[in-house]
Amino acid sequence: MVYTSLKNDKIKEIIKLKDKKYRDKYNLFLIEGEHLIEEAIKMNLIKEIIYEEGYENSKFIPTMIVSKSIYKELTFLETPASIIGVCKKSDITIQADKILAIDKVQDPGNMGTIIRSALGFNFKKILISKDSADVYSPKVIRATQGAIFALEIKYVDLKAELTKYKKEYKLLSTDVEQGKSPSKFKNEKVIVIMGNEGSGVSEEIKDICDDYIYIKTNEQLESLNVGVAASIIMYELNKED
Amino acid sequence: MVYTSLKNDKIKEIIKLKDKKYRDKYNLFLIEGEHLIEEAIKMNLIKEIIYEEGYENSKFIPTMIVSKSIYKELTFLETPASIIGVCKKSDITIQADKILAIDKVQDPGNMGTIIRSALGFNFKKILISKDSADVYSPKVIRATQGAIFALEIKYVDLKAELTKYKKEYKLLSTDVEQGKSPSKFKNEKVIVIMGNEGSGVSEEIKDICDDYIYIKTNEQLESLNVGVAASIIMYELNKED
Structure with missing residues (x-):
């Protein structure tokens, strides 16, 4: 059977996932392309595998096939991949000595880059302020390149959440004036807090920090991109010694 | 006098700069917003300062004022800034011990991030393959945050150009298998070559490299974002010792 009607209830539910409100409600999101589907399968997070009619692939067994016109409603790529997955948000809990916190980062590309680097450098637990970009939006998912599946990601009231961790972890944010080299904190339990593209870490969060870090750059440059600084x-x- | 006609020759010339072909031909490009205009003035690269009719600013003296409908044709921002500059491409030559080369990087955001970090970490001379993204396109300019004005940037036949430098500089590209830690090359004259988002540095360029570098990451991650890796x-x- 090929799904051909936008009025079909199952199709309607899936299309809703393009909207953050419904991603939050159902704890589901969409991924597109073979690579991401493969990663989601590995982590046992896939719920549906949807093929565009006519698509052939020996790697995956589709749970749904949709007409070309339905696929057009589902895709979010300029060059559609003909395969989309409905994916459960991971609910793993990770014990970590190094935690990343994200305060109001807005750009989906920056958010994706930060998440991707977080996995690369073993910051596997990430706390994100509720007013930051949605990690489960198509643009962020694409920029993370699948890193999202292996991490614990929690949207929280950041100040309240950080306060809970403060006993056990040193809270660090960036600061041009009083910042120290990040390598000074290598052997400690830390939460690194990265802030908004324009305004940096908010004052109320800075106020509860224990110390500050800074990456030295040529003085002709005002600031690094937040994804680069976080990375x-x-x-x-x-880094190992 | 307020320019109100799209048929005006001067306006026509300026609109052409939205197109790479004409940016290359005239060695001019457009920048938008106060911050970039200020940077361009500092570097003595500004040719025209264009205000949208009704815009007021005590910092800059406009050389042209255009009607709102003309401004709409010129702007490339979702939230137009009401001030656009026509800018000369810098032709400074910089003697540098550390040079960056870019081989087929396609994404404007990545390109902008790399340029911004290059200034931050004193790679002030940049060689770019002709099939890479155009540094003077609005998206890249925005991502560089003005760093572009202080750098020597040359679009070249990359293999031929690198061959010329090979006597004096060590050519380094990234390689997962034989790559060494970048810090090993700190005290040498080097050209760091960064490659395409999907395929990395091309084989013909890798073949002429003297050595390879690699950033160690968690094995669950396939690769870092190219802007992050370059940075x-x-x-x-x-880094100072």
């Missing part, structure tokens, strides 16, 4: 800090803290 | 390598090579 370098995590790289330094993860 | 970490430049950071390491620029």
Whole structure:
């Protein structure tokens, strides 16, 4: 059977997942392309595998086949991949000595880059303020390149959440004036807090921090891209001596 | 006098700069917003300062004022800034011990991030393959945050150009299998070559390299974002002991 009607209830439910509200409600999101589907299968997070009519692939068995016109409603790529997955949000809990916190990062590309680097440098637990970009939006998912499946990601009231961790972890945010080199904190339990593209970490979060870090750059440059800054800090803290 | 007609020759010339072909032909490009205009003025690269009719600003003196409908044709921002500059491409020559080369990087955001970090970590001379994204396109300019004005940027036949430098500089590209830590090359004259988002540095360029570098990451991650990888390598090579 090929799904051909936008009025079909199952199709309607799936299309809703393009909207953050429904991703939050159902704890589901969409991924597109073979690579991401494969990663989701490995982590046992796949719920549906949807093929565009006519698509052939020996690797995966589709649970649904949809007409070309339905596929057009589902895809979010300029060059559609003909295969989309409905995916459960992971609910793994990770014990970590190094945690990343994200305060109001807005750009989906930056968010994706940060998540991808977090896995690369073993920051496997990530706390995100509720007013940051949605990690489960198609643009972020694409930029993470599948890293999302192996991480614990929690949207939280950031100040309240950080306060709970403060006894056990040193809270670090970036600061141009009083910042120290990130390598100084290598052997400690830390939460690294990265802030908004324009305004940095918010004052109320800075106020509860225990210390500050800074990456030294040529003075002609005002600031690094937040994805780059986050990546370098995590790289330094993860580096073996 | 307020320019109101799209048929005006001067307006026609300026609109052409939205197209790479004409940016290449005239060695001019467009920038939008106060911050970039200010940077361009500092570097003595500004040719025209264009205000949208009704815009007021005490910092800059406009050389042209255009009607709102003309401004709409010129802007490339979702939230137009009401001030656009026509800018000369810089032709500074920089003597550098550390050079960056870019081989087929396609994404404007990645390109902008790399340029911004290059200034931050003192890679002030950049060689770019002709089939890479155009540094002077609005999206890249925005992502560089003005870093572009202080750098020497040359679009070249990359293999031929690198061959010329090979006597004096060590050519380094990334390689997962035989790559060494970037810090090993800190005290040498090097050209760091970064490659395409999907396929990495092309084989013909890898073949002429003298050595290879690699950033160690968690094995669950296939690769870092190219902007992040470039930034970490430049950071390491620029770091003081």
